[in-house]
Structures are given as C-alpha cells and as structure tokens.
Amino acid sequence: MSAASAPITTRRAIGIVAGGGAIVGELIAALSAAGQPHAVAAIKGEADAILPHLQGDHIQSFDWGEIGRILSFFKKHQCEDLVLLGRVSKRPDFRSILGDPGTLVRIPKIVAAMRGGDDSLLKRVIDLLEAEGFRVVGIQDVAPDFLLNECHHGNMKITPSIRADIAKGKAVLADLGRHDIGQALVIHDGRIWAVEGAEGTDAMIARIRALRAEQRITKRPVTGILIKAAKIGQDRRVDLPAIGPETIRMMAEAGLAGLVVQSGAVLVAERAETLRRVSQCGLFLLSEGDFHHD
Amino acid sequence: MSAASAPITTRRAIGIVAGGGAIVGELIAALSAAGQPHAVAAIKGEADAILPHLQGDHIQSFDWGEIGRILSFFKKHQCEDLVLLGRVSKRPDFRSILGDPGTLVRIPKIVAAMRGGDDSLLKRVIDLLEAEGFRVVGIQDVAPDFLLNECHHGNMKITPSIRADIAKGKAVLADLGRHDIGQALVIHDGRIWAVEGAEGTDAMIARIRALRAEQRITKRPVTGILIKAAKIGQDRRVDLPAIGPETIRMMAEAGLAGLVVQSGAVLVAERAETLRRVSQCGLFLLSEGDFHHD
Known part of the structure; x- marks a missing residue:
C-alpha cells in the first residue's frame, strides 16, 4: 500500500x-x-x-x-x-x-x-x-495517494467505440451534475444502461448483472463501461466517490468491460489489490480528466 | 373499460x-x-x-x-x-x-x-x-382512449413543494432525453432518488422500496413523486411508455406519493382499475403537459 x-x-x-x-x-x-x-x-x-x-x-x-x-x-x-x-x-x-x-x-x-x-x-x-x-x-x-491520478491499467484496448462511449458518458454526467445527481453511469454503444441514483454504485452494477440474467441486456460480456466522477459542486473534503477491489469484482460479475474515473477526484481503497484485480479480470481502469466537472 | x-x-x-x-x-x-x-x-x-x-x-x-x-x-x-x-x-x-x-x-x-x-x-x-x-x-x-389526457385523480393535495419537484423532474427528463435516456425518475424535495435506465419503470420503483427497507431513504412514506414521459424523438407509434394497476400497486408498496405522466403520451392499461387503485392507495395521478418533450 x-x-x-x-x-x-x-x-x-x-x-x-x-x-x-x-x-x-x-x-x-x-x-x-x-x-x-x-x-x-x-x-x-x-x-x-x-x-x-x-x-x-x-x-x-x-x-x-x-x-x-x-x-x-x-x-x-x-x-x-x-x-x-x-x-x-x-x-x-x-x-x-x-x-x-x-x-x-x-x-x-x-x-x-x-x-x-x-x-x-x-x-x-x-x-x-x-x-x-x-x-x-x-x-x-x-494522504494524497488515496486519490487516483491519470493512469491506465489493464490490457484491454480502448477502441474508438469505447472512446465514443466515454465521451457521451461524460457529457451525460455533466448534464446530470447540473441537477445534483449522477456520479456514475453505465454505457454501451451509445446506450445508457444505468444511471446512479440514491442506491449507490455497487447496487447499480448489480442491476447490470440482473439485466443480463433476465436477458434484458443481450450483448455478450465483456461490454459496457462504468463512468464515475465527482458531482459538480460537491464538497470534495467529505464526499468523494470511491472505488475498491469489490467494485472490480462486481464489475467482472456483471460482465462490464472497464471503468473510467475522474482523475484526482475518486478515492481508491486497497489500491494494490484493486489494480491487481483489474488486470486479473481482463478489465481496464482509466483515470483521466476532460470531465466537464474539471 | x-x-x-x-x-x-x-x-x-x-x-x-x-x-x-x-x-x-x-x-x-x-x-x-x-x-x-x-x-x-x-x-x-x-x-x-x-x-x-x-x-x-x-x-x-x-x-x-x-x-x-x-x-x-x-x-x-x-x-x-x-x-x-x-x-x-x-x-x-x-x-x-x-x-x-x-x-x-x-x-x-x-x-x-x-x-x-x-x-x-x-x-x-x-x-x-x-x-x-x-x-x-x-x-x-x-383506440385513443388507451392514452391518458389531462387529468388529476386522487385526493392528495399538490403542494408547492410537490409542484417544485414536478418542475425539476421535468427539466431533468428533458436533459436526459437529449441523450436518448430517461423516460422516468423519482424525485423528492429536489433530490433525485432514481433515474430509469434499461431496467424499466417497475424495477426502478422496486429500487425505491429496497432503499427504504435498507434505510437509505429515511423520509417517511408517503413521499416521492414518479415522473414519466415519452422520450424525445421516440417513435410514438411503437414505443409509448405505459402504466397500469401494477404500477400503482408497486408505487404504494414503495411508499411513493404520486405519479405525473405526460398527457397524450402515456398508455394506461386497465384504466378503470388503475384509477380505482390511485384513490384506494391515497396516491395522486396527474396527467399534464409542460414537458419539454411537448
């Protein structure tokens, strides 16, 4: 650590x-x-x-x-x-x-x-x-090391299609942020599968797994990008979004492909274990800027 | 009928x-x-x-x-x-x-x-x-009678606070609609509890019940407004949002107060039974315009 x-x-x-x-x-x-x-x-x-x-x-x-x-x-x-x-x-x-x-x-x-x-x-x-x-x-x-700065972990290639989903997801989060909602969403091929409300990120990821089980989502795993940012106007002293090994485990179970977080604005618990799981599960983790929140 | x-x-x-x-x-x-x-x-x-x-x-x-x-x-x-x-x-x-x-x-x-x-x-x-x-x-x-036109059912009073939630909810749906998501959301006191993704309205309502059970929402029932509209640009010949008696039953179980739908754009199944349940459960059902989708 x-x-x-x-x-x-x-x-x-x-x-x-x-x-x-x-x-x-x-x-x-x-x-x-x-x-x-x-x-x-x-x-x-x-x-x-x-x-x-x-x-x-x-x-x-x-x-x-x-x-x-x-x-x-x-x-x-x-x-x-x-x-x-x-x-x-x-x-x-x-x-x-x-x-x-x-x-x-x-x-x-x-x-x-x-x-x-x-x-x-x-x-x-x-x-x-x-x-x-x-x-x-x-x-x-x-303890600044608890925040993720710009990084790219995992071997999955960021295709133009994934890059387009990331751009759209960031734009949607920016719009939602104006209404004080939306720290996270899941997107694939331009379609928003889930928007986080009061239930939290873990429950939103679990929803994707349920949608797949019910064949409401029929895209093969590994598809779908989780995008997570700080809320606009959020007091970052007390309310930073967080990820950890459990996030990655749940994402893999839900058949998601990768995670994009806002650089410098998301806490990572058990950093070494989290990054190890990203690679082990074949996912990617991008921490980058260009959020409208920046 | x-x-x-x-x-x-x-x-x-x-x-x-x-x-x-x-x-x-x-x-x-x-x-x-x-x-x-x-x-x-x-x-x-x-x-x-x-x-x-x-x-x-x-x-x-x-x-x-x-x-x-x-x-x-x-x-x-x-x-x-x-x-x-x-x-x-x-x-x-x-x-x-x-x-x-x-x-x-x-x-x-x-x-x-x-x-x-x-x-x-x-x-x-x-x-x-x-x-x-x-x-x-x-x-x-x-069969035009399957659509809800302007109406107000149930005895619950539409307070200024509920009116403010309705206005904010409509604005959020309009923003979401620009990204081809968001037919429905749940709001209370200016806070968005849930946004509908790929899971559908019923599953979103069930989420509110779960949030209450886990005390992630501690507001007493009956609070929270469900707002539902057609998506912007949606082909209304084949993809109208729908409600029915089951919607009202689930809303009552989730402790929600009322339902606002876009007039002329939402199908109602079993109309008589749906309206009877609205009154029986002490909820309200508003069908009205002023959606940015209009």
Missing part, C-alpha cells in the same frame, strides 16, 4: 470521524506507518468493524449523538484538522442525541442540519465543526 | 403484432366490442398468456423468425394498418430465423436491424413492414 509513503501535511494530530468501510482502517494504518499523530472517533454502528483491530487511547467509539464528547476528545488530543471519512449508512435518530451535555447546547444547529437534504446535512456538520474551531480537510489533504 | 367506445379509424382489418402484457388483450377486446375487424400475430414466448382466451382463425401464433408467414397472414386478412403492441422481453435469436422462406429472403435487412441499438431496431422493423406495403400506426390511432 503505497499510501504509507504519502506526504502528510501536518505534524499536529489529525482527528478522524470514522464511518464504515475498509478505507478508514487504511488511512489509520498509513498515518501510523508515517508516524503521524492522530485520534479516531469511531461512530458506533458504522465503524464497528475496524475497532477490534485498533488499540490505544487515541481510538474511541461514540454514539452519533455524543457531539460534545467527540469534540472534547479531539481537543484533548490537540487535533486541529479533522477528516470525516467512511460510509454513513444511517442518519442519526433523535434518541441518540439525548444524554450528552455538549450535544444538548448544540441541538438547534443539529436540528437545522438534519432538516436539510443530504448535501446540506454534510455542509452544516462542517459548519458546526468549524464554528468549534476545527478545520475540516479531505483525506486527499492528509 | 371505456376503450370499447373508442373511435376506430378504419373499417379495414387492423393487424396486430402482439408482444406480452395485458394491454394486448384489452385492445383486442375493445376492437371486438366495436365490431372492428382485426388479425393478431401473437409472438411465441411473449404473448402466450393471451392465447388461451382467444379463439378464431384471425388469431395465430408465430415464432419471431417467421416473418414471411406473419406477412402472408396479415395479407390474407386484408390488413393494411399494423399495430406493434406489447412488451418484447427478448430479442429474437438467430436460430429462430431459420426455416421460414419469407424470412430468408429478408435476412440482410433483419441482420442490419439487429445490429443497431434498440431504437434503431424498431425503426428498421417499421421500415421493413412499410417496404412490404403495410402502414404502421400507433395504438392511439385505433
């Missing part, structure tokens, strides 16, 4: 608010390997899987509602920069907000945040943290 | 190439009730469900590949206008194209048609039929 050698921007402790997913553990491993002090507030019910592997008083688990205790924890560890990382599968429910004095005084702000849409929720959480004197940064600011 | 009283445009026999779905049986019932002569070529594996209910030498089932026999059948029944109606779940495979002499002479045209995308396939089938001296018309030309 080359992220261990990533340039770390600060020698002050970095605070991590940890949701679910392997990438949280990877960041912690990378920071530890680089000797970068850090403190981790692991959200119960989200980051549980990483806790058994981590020890020490710089790692602690919290309920969603314990805002006061979380902020005190980061202050005790002298964190100034915070990274919000990992999947949050559920919004906090109001019951979990009771009982923490530090939360109670912030309830008006929290209620206002929870009333908004998803993007506004994150924006308001950031505002709340910054009003407390923290600076919210992205994982790319503390 | 009021379609029985629909104006029928011709006293010559109408030929029907029948795929799957209840609407085929309904059209046949409406034509029979109106004393309109007709002949039905039921495609094996697609229209099987309607065959046991129908008798007579004006109804016959054919394999996809029996183009020559299908055309002779329509000529024998003196059909000049043909309606292509019903769901086609599978493209014909090449094996089914052997054995019919009338098909063999048309193989170059058929191969060309099958090489194209879905829209081009239909267009080329129409070209092939018209080159044989038939005129391809839409169901709306022979």
Whole structure:
C-alpha cells in the first residue's frame, strides 16, 4: 500500500470521524506507518468493524449523538484538522442525541442540519465543526495517494467505440451534475444502461448483472463501461466517490468491460489489490480528466 | 373499460403484432366490442398468456423468425394498418430465423436491424413492414382512449413543494432525453432518488422500496413523486411508455406519493382499475403537459 509513503501535511494530530468501510482502517494504518499523530472517533454502528483491530487511547467509539464528547476528545488530543471519512449508512435518530451535555447546547444547529437534504446535512456538520474551531480537510489533504491520478491499467484496448462511449458518458454526467445527481453511469454503444441514483454504485452494477440474467441486456460480456466522477459542486473534503477491489469484482460479475474515473477526484481503497484485480479480470481502469466537472 | 367506445379509424382489418402484457388483450377486446375487424400475430414466448382466451382463425401464433408467414397472414386478412403492441422481453435469436422462406429472403435487412441499438431496431422493423406495403400506426390511432389526457385523480393535495419537484423532474427528463435516456425518475424535495435506465419503470420503483427497507431513504412514506414521459424523438407509434394497476400497486408498496405522466403520451392499461387503485392507495395521478418533450 503505497499510501504509507504519502506526504502528510501536518505534524499536529489529525482527528478522524470514522464511518464504515475498509478505507478508514487504511488511512489509520498509513498515518501510523508515517508516524503521524492522530485520534479516531469511531461512530458506533458504522465503524464497528475496524475497532477490534485498533488499540490505544487515541481510538474511541461514540454514539452519533455524543457531539460534545467527540469534540472534547479531539481537543484533548490537540487535533486541529479533522477528516470525516467512511460510509454513513444511517442518519442519526433523535434518541441518540439525548444524554450528552455538549450535544444538548448544540441541538438547534443539529436540528437545522438534519432538516436539510443530504448535501446540506454534510455542509452544516462542517459548519458546526468549524464554528468549534476545527478545520475540516479531505483525506486527499492528509494522504494524497488515496486519490487516483491519470493512469491506465489493464490490457484491454480502448477502441474508438469505447472512446465514443466515454465521451457521451461524460457529457451525460455533466448534464446530470447540473441537477445534483449522477456520479456514475453505465454505457454501451451509445446506450445508457444505468444511471446512479440514491442506491449507490455497487447496487447499480448489480442491476447490470440482473439485466443480463433476465436477458434484458443481450450483448455478450465483456461490454459496457462504468463512468464515475465527482458531482459538480460537491464538497470534495467529505464526499468523494470511491472505488475498491469489490467494485472490480462486481464489475467482472456483471460482465462490464472497464471503468473510467475522474482523475484526482475518486478515492481508491486497497489500491494494490484493486489494480491487481483489474488486470486479473481482463478489465481496464482509466483515470483521466476532460470531465466537464474539471 | 371505456376503450370499447373508442373511435376506430378504419373499417379495414387492423393487424396486430402482439408482444406480452395485458394491454394486448384489452385492445383486442375493445376492437371486438366495436365490431372492428382485426388479425393478431401473437409472438411465441411473449404473448402466450393471451392465447388461451382467444379463439378464431384471425388469431395465430408465430415464432419471431417467421416473418414471411406473419406477412402472408396479415395479407390474407386484408390488413393494411399494423399495430406493434406489447412488451418484447427478448430479442429474437438467430436460430429462430431459420426455416421460414419469407424470412430468408429478408435476412440482410433483419441482420442490419439487429445490429443497431434498440431504437434503431424498431425503426428498421417499421421500415421493413412499410417496404412490404403495410402502414404502421400507433395504438392511439385505433383506440385513443388507451392514452391518458389531462387529468388529476386522487385526493392528495399538490403542494408547492410537490409542484417544485414536478418542475425539476421535468427539466431533468428533458436533459436526459437529449441523450436518448430517461423516460422516468423519482424525485423528492429536489433530490433525485432514481433515474430509469434499461431496467424499466417497475424495477426502478422496486429500487425505491429496497432503499427504504435498507434505510437509505429515511423520509417517511408517503413521499416521492414518479415522473414519466415519452422520450424525445421516440417513435410514438411503437414505443409509448405505459402504466397500469401494477404500477400503482408497486408505487404504494414503495411508499411513493404520486405519479405525473405526460398527457397524450402515456398508455394506461386497465384504466378503470388503475384509477380505482390511485384513490384506494391515497396516491395522486396527474396527467399534464409542460414537458419539454411537448
């Protein structure tokens, strides 16, 4: 994992608010390997899987509602920069907000945040943290190797037909982005097979597999390109699209040919394993610019 | 079923190439009730469900590949206008194209048609039929009551927030339509929950139910508007979007609030039952214009 050698921007402790997913553990491993002090507030019910592997008083688990205790924890560890990382599968429910004095005084702000849409929720959480004197940064600011820059992996040839699909897919994502949707789609021969909505990329890939099984798609595998970008106007500190080995495994199962991601805007978990699978499955992975989002 | 009283445009026999779905049986019932002569070529594996209910030498089932026999059948029944109606779940495979002499002479045209995308396939089938001296018309030309015109069913109030979602949804569909995708989407509070791809409207609605079950959507039911239109540039003779009682049942199960369709461009199967369910489930159904497609 080359992220261990990533340039770390600060020698002050970095605070991590940890949701679910392997990438949280990877960041912690990378920071530890680089000797970068850090403190981790692991959200119960989200980051549980990483806790058994981590020890020490710089790692602690919290309920969603314990805002006061979380902020005190980061202050005790002298964190100034915070990274919000990992999947949050559920919004906090109001019951979990009771009982923490530090939360109670912030309830008006929290209620206002929870009333908004998803993007506004994150924006308001950031505002709340910054009003407390923290600076919210992205994982790319503390471990830039987690982002994919321009690259081309795998042996599959990028034919003119694939190149045309990529151009059309980028144009569609740009149009969708104007409406705050569409981080990803699947295209083949100019036809859009799927557009990502609230279900996420994995579920969209699973849909392609189902369409093939039902013979709603009769093109032979390996066809179909997955194109993935950051949303226009998205706050890249807290909401970068991500891929990992599971993405590649599911793509291969769905009979897709390759993956095009926006360079510098997509996180890759378990980079070495992800790239190994791209080659092993005979797919391609392009990371490039020329997205209208750039 | 009021379609029985629909104006029928011709006293010559109408030929029907029948795929799957209840609407085929309904059209046949409406034509029979109106004393309109007709002949039905039921495609094996697609229209099987309607065959046991129908008798007579004006109804016959054919394999996809029996183009020559299908055309002779329509000529024998003196059909000049043909309606292509019903769901086609599978493209014909090449094996089914052997054995019919009338098909063999048309193989170059058929191969060309099958090489194209879905829209081009239909267009080329129409070209092939018209080159044989038939005129391809839409169901709306022979039974206009199958289309929904401007209407508002159900008791749910159209709030300003719902009105704003409808406006945004129409704008998104217009943008998607420029790329030949997006007949339907689901929106709530300005956020697009789902965009229809190759999976069809039913599968998209099922996705909303799954998102609620997994708490990826935590808005209480009844929220979320389904908006459905014809694709821009779509040939409305052969590819109109359709709704029916099952659409409403699935929407209710998914916790959706209502359905907005493009007036004059969406087929409704079992109209009376569909509208009854809209009221029974506490939903609304709006059929209106102001789509950018108009």
